[in-house]
Amino acid sequence: MRTSQYLLATQKEIPAEAEVISHKLMLRAGLVRKLASGLYTWLPTGLRVLNNVANIVRDEMNKAGAIEILMPVVQPADLWEESGRWEDYGPELLRVKDRHKRDFVLGPTHEEVITALVRNEVSSYKQLPLNLYQIQTKFRDEVRPRFGIMRGREFTMKDAYSFHLDNASLDDTYKKMYTAYENIFTRLGLEFRAVIADSGSIGGSTSHEFHVLADSGEDAIAFSDSSSYAANVEMASTSREALTEDASSTPVPVPINEFENASDENKLTVYLARASEEAEQEWVILVLRACHSLNDIKAEKLDGVASPLKLASDEKIKELIQCNSSNLGPLNTPYPVYYDHGVVSVSKVYCGANSDEQGFKDVTIAASESTVDIRNAEEGDVSPDGNGKLVIKRGIEVGHIFQLGDKYSSAMNCGVLNETGKHQTLTMGCYGIGVSRIVAAAIEQNHDKYGIIWPEALAPFKVTIIPMNMHKSERIKEVAENLYSTLKAQGIDVLFDDRKERPGVMFADMELIGIPHSIVVGERNLDNKQVEYKHRKTGEKQLLDIDEVVRFISSL
């Protein structure tokens, strides 16, 4: 490709809207342009990268035995009513009507469509297992799109769905997908971790997320410093470490300001949460050490607690208990109390007394009290597998695999005849990769002050030819043109900067775009029949004989 015939679209100035580095660089390097909040046009350079990601994903999925299909973006509402998600999915699901006033949705995911397909097309156990995937546009009406392509409303996703007669078969495919994902992210040249995850609203049991490690990541992931344990922080369990001796003590009332001024280490925090519908009381009390934070997901999984977790508003607390939310206390309360494991590892602490006038000190929750796990794991906690301590890092979720079980196949009656001629409901897995998000994640992980540094496999072009003042020198033009056509003939992706620009402009643009290798053709080395090679990542330079260039580049 010649820059003169291309849409380079690089920008010197940073658009004001961009916050994170990948967003800034994607705009400056001319990868994408915003059309509206969360909606982006992919420019030629960006599309090349996106296609590189998609092709690697496709290749590894095919190798792992999955089969590619393509489903519609627009899906009839009936299917979503059948699965129950027309009600459950919430406002993230964009609903539209056609000219006949029939309801449709813009697909945020494709469980419904694939399940409907398979129940019609597959009728015998002999056709199983089956793993189908697509690479396609999804639409989710995010509350707050941000970070450019990273959390857009429309995005490209690879989603695969597998169908099985039994869980052993599902396990088998799940493991294959796990391995395929490791291969994909390794090939993409990204530093990543697979972590144990919550399966969230999509349903199901076993689940892993794949995270690209980056400080700007939206998720916190916890892993052991001395074992292979790794989990999303929201999933990392914490355990109980009671005091060795039960230092029981009698709570002593203290003035409110003494309670307020106590350190978080020596204080308990109390939440008033909605109880589950079956419970006798309408509310429950959750108690944690103030230095810990409440984990919603863990809390709402408790039998007595409503899911999703709903904390009482300040007004509600005033009405029920006549105090501020920060002064709630676990003692002398009519509501059931859930203590976090952590509260039995301290003694003689402060806590609220359901009063804005005073609090308590010298409170010790007896080791005999039963406790639950409702806090977020923290750096330094004992690893849930008992080996080592937890380290917390930030990650960008780029992949997620689930064992769905029969959530969709039951609701939508998807089954086959088994060996004994009986109808049997299938069990399913689903496996997603955020293809477009990977582009942003790769930049978060690979950049410097000059711009993007693409991993080899993602680069929009492998090599760029930068001629110094070609319009003034016939022999530079000749050498550059020759190199360009020879490289191209070898099937190498080469960007030839044939603009009539000053050298500095070309260097800056090519570094911003992040092309891994560049060849500088200048008078300086031409007398020796040489050109200069420069590696984007290391900055290392070397002189090459013109005759060797093609072989050298091919070997990279």
Add this chain to the structure above:
RNA sequence: CGGUGAGUGGCGCAGCUUGGUAGCGCACUUGGUUUGGGUCCAAGGGGUCGCAGGUUCGAAUCCUGUCUCACCGACCA
């Protein structure tokens, strides 16, 4: 959805308090100059100041309404 802030040529911004008919830098066009790290000089083209209504002789500027966008929070395969 709550909080905060912003909408002025393609991009980044000033002007608004104190109304008088729009300006700077980048980018773009032309000519010259320079030539291995975003040269310099000159001359140009391009804007119904988000939209609607109001006040006024006169509105980018004041008032009302509305839309959009960003950030923080809540939410989130």
